[in-house]
Amino acid sequence: MSDRDTTKEQLVAKKRTVKDLADYIKIKSGTSPNYSLFLGAGASVTSGIKTGQELVAKWREEIYTRLSNEEYINAEEAKKWLSKNHPVWYDPNNEYSSLFEKKFDLPSQRRRFVELQVDKKLPSIGYAYLVELFESKFFDTVFTTNFDDLINEAFYQFSSDRPLLCAHDSSIKGVSITSSRPKIIKLHGDYLFDSIKSSLKETESLEGNTREKLTEFTKEYGIIFVGYAGNDSSIMDVLKHLLKQDDYLRNGVYWCVRQNDAIPPELIRLLGQEKVYWVEIEGFDELMAELALELGCTLSFGGNQKSTKREMMIQNFITDEYSLSKNNIIKSDLSKLKKHTLTHDISSLINELSQSDLDEQKIPEEDFKNLLYIDNLIRNKNYSNAESKLNDLINNADSDNIKSKYLRRLIEIKEEQKDTKSALEISDKLIALDEFNINYALSRTNIFTDLNEKIHYLKGLLEKFPYSINLKNHLSRIAILHLENHDEELITFDEIHDLIDKSLLQSSNLDNIAWRIKYDAIKTKHQSSYDKKDCNKSIQELLDKIKDVNPTHDT
Structure with missing residues (x-):
């Protein structure tokens, strides 16, 4: 019997099933969820993003060969040599951070590397299930240490709700725990910023607002960890502290571990706490599929827009590069999706040709x-x-x-x-x-892959197409995405509102998505404000205008 199996047998009393987890999620008071999700790198594997283990193996071999001038034999020999000869910077217990810092000197270099890793990667089917769970109000917040944009992309393609994305400390400050809008909180930043955290020193600390927000959310919520090894001392220190407080994490911590993986050392230490349990899963996608089934959610692939990227994502699901259809739930859904896609292809082509x-x-x-x-x-x-x-x-x-x-x-x-x-x-x-x-x-x-390029291009079309509603709406939507994490140097909120108002002047029909875009612009402008008075006033004025257009409209 392996050491891993022995460890699991010793901890059998703290083991829970996915069905148990679904039951706990289901029992909530009112419309507020009981749990937040916490996604680590393991949740991105089936989206084609390399794992930390894969990167560590590559970096370890490169750095060992460069520094030792010897032929690489195996991982253990390299670890011993690096520990002995470079103890100042090399930490065998946190290889990812120490090797990443050695590989790339500057934050800008690390950002560019991460950008290349996540560029044009598409969310796996697990993220489609995740969106359904959010739409059904079983979750409204996801914390993540990942730099990729998979969660946000899944919402954009499969939901009519645009999530609030907090990728740096200042934006996290204004997030309200009572808001029902989906919230994505990136604890280590976003690849779009040079300040992403991946080096050893950087992951040893959480910035003030981020730490406070993590603490605030855990008072009302439990946490479900998926695809996370617990290698960030900053996060683990906060978690250990909160577990000692009676008023925090009252709904418990449930840490998901893949069937063939060893239980992370940090989790073994945590399992001595009363409120911590572990759940054996097949993988991230399978977990999301099983939770969706147990909680009565079905894949609807909602959302308002027709999108090439959306079609590419669905085709990736069907291609099933990672053999996720070995799971019976995913297999059944993919079978339905294939039939729907064939019918949809013919239908879409007929619609395209009959425009x-x-x-x-x-x-x-x-x-x-x-x-x-x-x-x-x-x-x-x-x-x-x-x-x-x-x-x-x-x-x-x-x-x-x-x-x-x-x-x-x-x-x-x-x-x-x-x-x-x-x-x-x-x-x-x-x-x-x-x-x-x-x-x-x-x-x-x-x-164009860069939002800046998209905005420059679309602004350049305004003179040529001054009466295009679609152009004004499209530019406004992309500009809002840009302003979620940037200042108003490239485009301002005043410019966005001017575009939207002109669009609505041309067509005040409630089918004009400019109404929704205007709402999003108001929310985004005030996302970091503690005082929501101006935001609420502007939204109420917008709702009043909608009622003037159609008094019976359900706003």
Whole structure:
């Protein structure tokens, strides 16, 4: 019997099942959840982000080889050598932080490295289940030590609720525990900031507002840890302190451990406390799927917008690179999703082709079949054949209308291949078909990965398309995302409100999403304010205007 199994047998009295956990989550007072989620790096593995263990193994070999000038033999030999020869900076008990700090001298270098690791990664299916659990009000807060944007992206694609993202200490200060809006609190910052915490010194301390907010939330909530090893002394020190207080963590701490993983040393020490338990799970995605089933949530893939990225995410679920369908719940949902996707593909194509009723723009049957064939190739990531076929079709297309549809799909392939230069060149060809087609112009925005670039580009279109409601709304939404974590140097809240007001002046119909965007702009502007008086006043004025448009509207 292995040491791991022996440890687990000794701790069997503190072991709980996923069903137990679901029962505890279910028993809540009113609409307020009993628990916050806490996600570590393990929750990002099936989204294609390398684990800390993978990075440590790579860095250890590189640094050992460089410093020792000897051939790398194995991990244990390297650890012994580094411990003996470089005890000042190397900590074998916290390899990730000490090796990361040795590998990259400056915070800006660490930020750029992290950015490359998380760039264009798409959330796994577990995040879709997570969104459903939030929508059903079983959770409203998630803490994370991860730098990626997977949680926020999942909400953006699958929910009509935009979460409040707190990625630095000052933004965390204004977060209210009573707010029902989903809250994402990044304890180590965001890769968009040079101040991300990953070096040894940095993870040994939590900034004041962050520490206070973690403490405040644990008074009312329990915490469920998923994919977290407990290697951050700053977080563990706060947790140990709170466990000693009778008034905190009254709903307990539930720490999820994968079936094939050893129980983290920090957890073994914590399990001596009355309010700490551990739960054996298959993995993050399987846990979210099981909780969703036990709590009566089903995958709905809600949200208001049609999105290429959303379709890519769903296709990733179906492709199932990490064999998550071994879990029966996920297998069943993927089976339903495949059937829905096939029907949706045909339906979407019919809708796309019927947007214009002009006889001269009707699509011939042969082109309809070609588009279905191309879409199937793209869905199955057969990009080489799809690109070759598209180039032939574009060269032989006898109308700009059908050529535009082929060009859009070619752009989609280049985006997926992360070939931004080629995607922009093809976008130029699309726009050249009709330089006054606002949809062609707006589609170019998706190619830019940086919010600054998107904003600069969209602002440049305002003079050419002064009467486009879609342009004003699109620019406003992206600007709000930018201002959640940046100052008003690039674009101001006044500019956003001016754009929204012009959009509403052109169309005050409640179907105009500018109403929702205006609400989001108000909330974002006041997100760090303790005094919510001005915020509440502005929201009430907005609601009054909506009632004036339609007194029966459910606001």
